Amino acid sequence: MFLQLLLSSGLFMSELAIGTSFNSTQAPTGFPPCDALIQAGLGKSILLPTEPSYADRVDSYWSLNSRQHPFCIVQPRNAKEVATSMTALLGADKAGDWHIAIRSGGHNSGGANNIDNGVTIDLMHLDQATYDKETNLASVGPGAKWMDVYAKLAKHDVLVTGGRDGDVGVGGFLLGGGSTFFMGTEGFGCDAVKNYEIVLTNGTIVNANDKENSDLWLALKGGGSNFGIVTRYDMEALPNTKLSYKLRSINITHAVQIASNFVDFTDNYEKFTNDALVLYLTHNATIIKESMVGTIQVNTQGKINSTGFAKLDKIPDIKPAPYEHVTLAEAAAGSQVAGGVWMCEATLTFSNTKGLMKKAINMHEQYVKDLKKAIGEENFTTMFFFQPMPTMFGDISKKRGGNMIGFDLEEKNSVLWTAGVEIKTNQQDRIYAQSLMNKMAADLKSYSKSVGGATDLVYLNYADTTQDPLGSYGANNVNYLKRVAERYDPEELFQTRFPLGFKISSVDS
Structure with missing residues (x-):
């Protein structure tokens, strides 16, 4: 009755007219x-x-x-x-x-x-990408996406060593390490960071570099979200040279042959430091009924037909794919993995051997068969990546001040294996697919141990929430990260009030 009186008198509508709103962010x-x-x-x-x-x-x-x-x-x-x-x-x-x-x-x-x-x-509004010619530093905001960063820096004819998928954000990528096309000469993306501007839990804004808060600077290079909120990354810039870029799709019957070439490439990476190679397996029934194997072949100096890819280029494509000259901005914009689906992932590393590569390929095919039977082949897409991880990457990182990733502890060339699957149906199917994936990763780890090919690294940026990437960095690095976290966040607020992501407090010393 009272509401009817308000409506009939016009008082209720006049209140709305002068700006009263249940959504007002000035009201409690x-x-x-x-x-x-x-x-x-x-x-x-x-x-x-x-x-x-x-x-x-x-x-x-x-x-x-x-x-x-x-x-x-x-x-x-x-x-x-x-x-x-x-x-x-x-x-x-x-x-x-x-x-x-x-x-x-x-x-x-x-x-x-x-x-x-x-x-x-x-942090979406912290999306700057500026360049200081005198210092040769690009200042990049954590909320920016890499394709936008490259486009902005291209106006100054420079680039930075960031993500390959243009939709990936700056902050998480760099705090987890950062795999780039420039690994052979520049190391991980975080190795290019000369300074971090970071907000600590007490509200202070500090810089961390090799002279000021240097312990924090080192800890942030792969240490994840454990110390505060980084609001700016000052990165060493490189000339904006065009890439030689080739994205290939190849019949699955050539998978073992390509894997063999991949192993040879990784073991000889020091001869081809300007080259970058990614091998992938995919099953997408909306495109083709069987799995495909593919490669991403890049030369960062724009050299067409680098001898590093000579063996691979002899293997026929499903559809011929020529090398193209593209900017890093163009490559990133054209390499976005579509979202809007349920995602599963897991990762590990193992020794760079042909036997382990063949085992991983066979596991992908079995995983596809199991998912087809369980949820139907039209309801998922797999994307399994293999990336070279030769010991020289650790040597490059050391020369640039080091990082926390722990790859410098490895004594043999390795492969970074990353399993991913898109689920198009529902959360229950996602959990099923993730459980199969975790079992596959455990089996691959166990098999690699049985043949003397196990390595420690669990790469943070590709890890599932059930994995322990920080714990894979080695005892010395774990203890270092704990000491730095205690110094800059003595009340452990970032460990308890910001609980998401991989926390150093949950890792055993």
Whole structure:
């Protein structure tokens, strides 16, 4: 009755007309952490679930795994606002079960960059990519995507050693190490970082480089999300030379032959340091009923028909694919893995031998058979990658100040194996596919041990949430990371209030 009187009198509509809204980010939300952000002056930077832009931002995550729904999303516009966001959230009422997530690019298979019970700090506005000619440093924001970074830096005729998939974000990629086309000369992507600007849990903004907070600088090079929120990466720039680029699709009958050439290439990498090679297996029934094998062949100096690929180039393609001259920006923009599906992944390394490569290929084919039987071949797409990991990569990293990845501990050339599968149906099928994948990874690890080909590294950027990449770095590096975390975050807030991702506190010394 009272509502009818309001409507008939026009009072209710006049209240709406002057701007009163249940979605106002200046009014209390009922969620203590979101209210703390408003009280800290960040009301205009918050997205609430009642706003269309909130849903749009959730839907922008690459995988369905990550499309969770926080109480609110805060989008700081600079390092100072990141600090304000962090201190406001850490100072909020901790009653109940809620935590904090951090998003950079949003390209993750789940478990690291979004949260249901809590608040997500979204770094999308920290997307700068600038260049200082005097220092030859490119300053890159964590919320930028690599294809945009390359396009912006190309205006200055430079590039940085970043991701190959243009949709991948800067922050997670560099904190996990970063595999690039330039590994043979520059090492991991993180090896090019000369300075980090980082917000610590006490709200201070510091720089970490080889002279200032040098222990933190080293820890951030592969140490993951354990110390604070990085708001800027200052990276050494390289000339923006065009790549020689070739993406091939080959009949699966040639898989073992290609794997043999891959092993030879890896063992002779020092002769072809400007070359980059990725071997992949894929099964996509919407394209072809059987699996395919393919390669990505790149020369970073634009050399066509590098002798490093001579043997591979003799193997026929399903459809002829010539070498092309492309910029890194063009290659990244054209190499985006489509999202919007459920994702599974796992990774490990093993010795660079033809026997282990053949075993991994056979395991892929068995995995495809098992998934066909369980969920139907039209409901999944596999993508298994093999990347060279010769010991020379560790030598390059050492010369550039070192990193935490622990690959420098390896005494033999290795292969980085990464299994991925897209599930198009539902969460139950995803869990089934992930369980099969974890079993396959365990079997491959066990087999590699049985033939003397096991290696330790679990690469953080490709690891499943059940794996332990930080623990694979070696006892000395683990203890180093623990000491640095204790120094810069003595209350362990980043370990407890920011629980997502791989945390050093959960690793045994």
